[in-house]
Amino acid sequence: KAGVTQTPRYLIKTRGQQVTLSCSPISGHRSVSWYQQTPGQGLQFLFEYFSETQRNKGNFPGRFSGRQFSNSRSEMNVSTLELGDSALYLCASSLEPEISGNTIYFGEGSWLTVV
Amino acid sequence: AQSVTQLDSQVPVFEEAPVELRCNYSSSVSVYLFWYVQYPNQGLQLLLKYLSGSTLVKGINGFEAEFNKSQTSFHLRKPSVHISDTAEYFCAVRRTDSWGKLQFGAGTQVVVTP
Numbered sequence: 001k002a003g004v005t006q007t008p009r010y011l012i013k014t015r016g017q018q019v020t021l022s023c024s025p026i027s028g029h030r031s032v033s034w035y036q037q038t039p040g041q042g043l044q045f046l047f048e049y050f051s052e053t054q055r056n057k058g059n060f061p062g063r064f065s066g067r068q069f070s071n072s073r074s075e076m077n078v079s080t081l082e083l084g085d086s087a088l089y090l091c092a093s094s095l096e097p098e099i100s101g102n103t104i105y106f107g108e109g110s111w112l113t114v115v
Numbered sequence: 116a117q118s119v120t121q122l123d124s125q126v127p128v129f130e131e132a133p134v135e136l137r138c139n140y141s142s143s144v145s146v147y148l149f150w151y152v153q154y155p156n157q158g159l160q161l162l163l164k165y166l167s168g169s170t171l172v173k174g175i176n177g178f179e180a181e182f183n184k185s186q187t188s189f190h191l192r193k194p195s196v197h198i199s200d201t202a203e204y205f206c207a208v209r210r211t212d213s214w215g216k217l218q219f220g221a222g223t224q225v226v227v228t229p
Contacts (some may be wrong), residue, residue, distance in 0.1 A: 004158075033216065042219060042221050042222060043205065043207075043222075044219075045216050045217065056213065058216075090158055103161055104149075104161075104217060106151075107158050108157055109158050
């Protein structure tokens with residue numbers, strides 16, 4: 001069974017540009033969440049989607065957005081990139097969240113460098 | 116709100132020695148508890164989780180953790196480490212009603228030397 005797949009794995013962008021990251025959850029998983037990991041702030045929750053609806057949002061500016069498609073695949077977008085957006089962006093998936101204690105599985109992440 | 120404190124940022128340990136990584140949490144509501152491991156240039160892998168029941172939880176790769184409700188702790192242990200256990204370890208909590216949102220600690224870097 002394939003794990004959580006994230007593309008691209010590595011990318012370099014220039015300040016002011018925008019970026020779109022993609023995530024394919026484990027087959028059968030309908031909940032997708034995103035996290036940002038930086039050396040200074042650690043792992044921070046960005047948002048979570050279930051059934052194409054954002055269910056939860058972390059404390060990030062509006063430049064960070066996401067969406068989920070009917071096949072549960074998800075994308076996140078960061079507009080007007082800043083140097084501080086350089087980070088590892090991790091996608092995670094799980095089964096229906098109503099099932100208590102479902103494990104959250106992570107992908108290998110997308111490394112974004114903003115120059 | 117919840118918070119997670121990992122008491123050690125780095126733990127050096129010799130191969131075949133035991134290791135304990137400490138995690139304390141605070142929360143005004145019920146939470147689930149998790150330990151994840153991150154190897155260099157990789158994502159997070161679940162080691163173990165505590166949902167309810169027995170306070171001693173066994174996970175993968177010989178790791179175990181003990182939930183202590185009175186001390187709000189969830190310390191991770193391994194009786195004998197290998198070089199391959201060199202990684203960063205994250206303690207995390209999740210509200211029982213918050214679906215996917217994990218609150219992570221700052222991480223503990225474990226460095227195993229021969």
